[in-house]
Amino acid sequence: MTGLRLVAVVDDDESVRESLPDLLKALGFRANAFASAEDFLSSATLAETNCLILDIAMPGMTGPELHQELQRRGLFVPTIFITALKDETVRPHLIEQGAVDCLFKPFSDTALQEALGSALPSE
Amino acid sequence: MDIELAHLLDSLPAMVWTAQPDGHVNFINRRWLDYLGHPAGRAAQWDWQALIHPSDLSAVVAQWRSVVATGNAANIETRVRRSDGRYRTVLMQCKPIRTEQDEISRWCVTSIEVDASRHRGQALAADPDPQPKPSGADDLRLTIDRIPTAVWSARPDASADFFNQHFLDYLGVPLEQALGWGWTHAIHPDDLPDLFDTWIALTKSGTAGEAEARIRRYDGQYRWFLLRASPLRDESGEVVKWYGFNTDIEDRRQMEATLRRSEAFLAEGQHLARMGNLSWRVASGELIWSEPLYRIYEFEPGTPVTLDRVAARIPPEDIPMMADMVEGARRGSMEIEYQHRIVLPDGRIKHLHFIAHRATDREEVEYIGAVLDITQRKVADEALEKVRSELAQVTRIMSLGALTASIAHEVNQPLSGIITNAGTCLRVLSADPPNIEIAKETARRTIRDGNRAAEIVTQLRALFSRKAAALQAVDLNEAAREVLALIAGDLQRGQIVLQAELTDRLAPVRGDRIQLQQVIMNLLRNATDAMQEIDDRPRLLSIRTEDGADDHVKFTVRDAGTGLGTENPEQIFQAFYTTKSDGMGIGLSVSRSIIESHGGRLWAEPNDGPGACLSFTIPQYSLADPAIPGASSAQPPASLELS
Numbered sequence: 181m182t183g184l185r186l187v188a189v190v191d192d193d194e195s196v197r198e199s200l201p202d203l204l205k206a207l208g209f210r211a212n213a214f215a216s217a218e219d220f221l222s223s224a225t226l227a228e229t230n231c232l233i234l235d236i237a238m239p240g241m242t243g244p245e246l247h248q249e250l251q252r253r254g255l256f257v258p259t260i261f262i263t264a265l266k267d268e269t270v271r272p273h274l275i276e277q278g279a280v281d282c283l284f285k286p287f288s289d290t291a292l293q294e295a296l297g298s299a300l301p302s303e
Numbered sequence: 304m305d306i307e308l309a310h311l312l313d314s315l316p317a318m319v320w321t322a323q324p325d326g327h328v329n330f331i332n333r334r335w336l337d338y339l340g341h342p343a344g345r346a347a348q349w350d351w352q353a354l355i356h357p358s359d360l361s362a363v364v365a366q367w368r369s370v371v372a373t374g375n376a377a378n379i380e381t382r383v384r385r386s387d388g389r390y391r392t393v394l395m396q397c398k399p400i401r402t403e404q405d406e407i408s409r410w411c412v413t414s415i416e417v418d419a420s421r422h423r424g425q426a427l428a429a430d431p432d433p434q435p436k437p438s439g440a441d442d443l444r445l446t447i448d449r450i451p452t453a454v455w456s457a458r459p460d461a462s463a464d465f466f467n468q469h470f471l472d473y474l475g476v477p478l479e480q481a482l483g484w485g486w487t488h489a490i491h492p493d494d495l496p497d498l499f500d501t502w503i504a505l506t507k508s509g510t511a512g513e514a515e516a517r518i519r520r521y522d523g524q525y526r527w528f529l530l531r532a533s534p535l536r537d538e539s540g541e542v543v544k545w546y547g548f549n550t551d552i553e554d555r556r557q558m559e560a561t562l563r564r565s566e567a568f569l570a571e572g573q574h575l576a577r578m579g580n581l582s583w584r585v586a587s588g589e590l591i592w593s594e595p596l597y598r599i600y601e602f603e604p605g606t607p608v609t610l611d612r613v614a615a616r617i618p619p620e621d622i623p624m625m626a627d628m629v630e631g632a633r634r635g636s637m638e639i640e641y642q643h644r645i646v647l648p649d650g651r652i653k654h655l656h657f658i659a660h661r662a663t664d665r666e667e668v669e670y671i672g673a674v675l676d677i678t679q680r681k682v683a684d685e686a687l688e689k690v691r692s693e694l695a696q697v698t699r700i701m702s703l704g705a706l707t708a709s710i711a712h713e714v715n716q717p718l719s720g721i722i723t724n725a726g727t728c729l730r731v732l733s734a735d736p737p738n739i740e741i742a743k744e745t746a747r748r749t750i751r752d753g754n755r756a757a758e759i760v761t762q763l764r765a766l767f768s769r770k771a772a773a774l775q776a777v778d779l780n781e782a783a784r785e786v787l788a789l790i791a792g793d794l795q796r797g798q799i800v801l802q803a804e805l806t807d808r809l810a811p812v813r814g815d816r817i818q819l820q821q822v823i824m825n826l827l828r829n830a831t832d833a834m835q836e837i838d839d840r841p842r843l844l845s846i847r848t849e850d851g852a853d854d855h856v857k858f859t860v861r862d863a864g865t866g867l868g869t870e871n872p873e874q875i876f877q878a879f880y881t882t883k884s885d886g887m888g889i890g891l892s893v894s895r896s897i898i899e900s901h902g903g904r905l906w907a908e909p910n911d912g913p914g915a916c917l918s919f920t921i922p923q924y925s926l927a928d929p930a931i932p933g934a935s936s937a938q939p940p941a942s943l944e945l946s
Contacts, residue, residue, distance in 0.1 A: 193720075195716065195719070195720030196719060199724045199745065203726055264711070265712055266711060266715075285715045285719035286720075289723065289729075
């Protein structure tokens with residue numbers, strides 16, 4: 181299992197933190213879930229995270245703010261944003277900022293799989 | 304008569320005789336005797352009557368007796384035989400001389416020859432004796448000098464030859480300076496050319512006339528005078544003399560000026576305030592308008608005004624209002640206040656506000672009133688109202704947008720969990736070997752999240768419902784009138800003709816007033832929106848209330864708009880069905896849920912002609928039956944905006 185790539189999920193919604201890691205594991209990844217941006221930044225697995233699934237609207241530091249903070253630190257982690265607010269205008273903006281994709285909740289497992297495919301191309 | 308006095312009288316350059324209090328002549332002075340060619344000598348027994356023209360004698364005797372009897376000063380004019388034997392007209396001024404006890408001690412008569420072709424005034428003016436006689440402080444000349452008016456005379460060539468003392472005193476110049484054309488120096492330079500022209504024209508035409516001019520007083524102040532002149536003609540019709548008098552009209556002028564000024568102020572004020580005023584005698588129909596009011600109505604100033612003429616300016620739909628106003632006036636109400644529109648011949652519309660109160664100090668019903676042109680205010684109000692209405696619409700759409708976003712967010716969270724879990728479940732079950740434990744766990748979470756979503760929907764419904772419908776007796780007429788007042792601006796802007804048939808003594812219904820008003824508002828808005836594009840027929844909006852069958856009250860809105868847009872009227876009550884490009888299509892479905900929660904029914908029918916008709920019925924309010932089926936259980940979204 182150690183060869184599997186690590187995907188971190190940062191979302192304040194518990195049902196996402198519960199359900200997404202199981203799906204990610206079923207898709208062949210390791211998964212870690214964090215309830216806030218701050219938790220993730222202080223986590224020991226930050227450095228070995230291969231991909232980030234990041235909620236946009238969160239209390240405290242928001243998803244885009246975390247994304248910028250990582251870039252500021254020189255950590256270019258492929259990031260897939262997820263949001264329950266379906267606003268088509270944010271998507272091109274986030275992709276322009278370096279995001280891999282932006283998925284609107286609820287999204288299907290295949291949509292997530294495709295996004296992960298772009299974020300982490302097979303070696 | 305003492306000698307000294309006789310000498311004095313004799314030396315006077317005037318013809319004087321005196322008489323006893325009883326009228327007997329007792330003295331004739333030298334000049335008289337010379338005039339008559341009478342031998343010198345004291346003439347106590349002088350037969351003066353022999354010198355009077357025989358035709359005049361009886362009249363003169365009678366006059367003299369009358370003068371003596373009354374004791375008053377008087378003038379007697381008669382022809383007297385002069386020393387040359389010719390008769391000349393002589394004016395005799397008879398004055399009583401009184402003692403300190405006010406008894407007549409003597410009569411003093413001064414006589415002046417008046418040329419037959421001359422008027423006595425001229426003769427007096429030309430009297431070479433400028434000094435008053437010692438005894439006659441009030442002789443005619445003195446009288447003329449003292450008359451508190453300016454008296455003058457002029458030659459036929461228009462040059463002045465006499466001014467009385469009063470006028471000279473006014474001018475503050477001696478006679479010589481004023482004579483001829485000297486007086487013109489006292490005329491105000493601005494008035495002189497006109498006055499001069501008038502005066503010359505008069506003397507040329509020989510007709511009496513008048514002019515007004517400012518004349519300088521001795522102290523330099525100019526005052527307005529009315530100058531009047533009339534000619535004296537001889538037998539051949541030639542003008543031989545001009546007589547005139549000038550009346551000081553300064554005070555009148557000032558009053559006129561003050562009046563003109565205050566009238567001008569009033570007119571200017573009315574003009575600025577776009578106001579006119581009027582008096583109206585209702586019984587006779589007599590209307591008196593101020594000039595600014597003519598301008599407001601754009602009638603020819605001064606032309607007679609009648610109610611019919613006014614009514615011709617009023618658009619047909621405002622005529623009933625005017626009729627009400629006139630009816631009120633005929634009943635004699637104390638105050639009138641009414642707003643109306645007028646349409647001018649070129650199609651412009653003015654909004655007017657008429658206020659009047661009844662004058663109480665007369666028997667006839669008369670109103671004194673003012674009309675204000677409030678068009679500009681009205682136009683500004685309408686513009687403001689339009690902006691407000693648009694703003695409200697934008698706010699409505701925005702709040703609706705924010706609302707749906709928030710609903711979407713709340714619902715999407717559990718949906719997201721459901722879909723992810725279901726996806727995971729499928730994947731782990733189809734894996735080899737299937738991971739049953741994870742599948743069971745994700746299925747369990749799917750159910751949990753499904754319940755969570757349902758819970759959110761319930762909470763949302765609770766959030767947007769009233770905790771309890773505020774049930775009360777509602778007068779649908781009153782509720783409708785309030786809504787009409789709210790959207791009056793929209794109706795006017797949309798050029799909607801409103802026909803409201805609100806049945807008198809309508810039974811109250813039991814319900815939530817606000818919710819019912821939302822329904823009425825929604826029906827009216829739909830109707831007006833449906834007529835927005837209609838140009839080939841009147842945009843007629845009829846609303847009607849009536850008592851319906853089975854103790855229900857019926858409310859109907861009928862428009863002449865684009866119709867229902869469907870064969871099946873029921874379709875329009877489905878959520879998100881709309882014929883409007885900018886509508887959400889939830890108004891009618893919400894309206895129906897409100898009406899149904901009141902135990903009523905809302906339905907639509909096409910009109911025979913163009914347009915649609917929407918009606919609802921709801922049960923009457925009844926004390927015996929306080930419960931309304933569904934009213935408290937079904938909770939219609941009261942605060943959702945209807946569009």
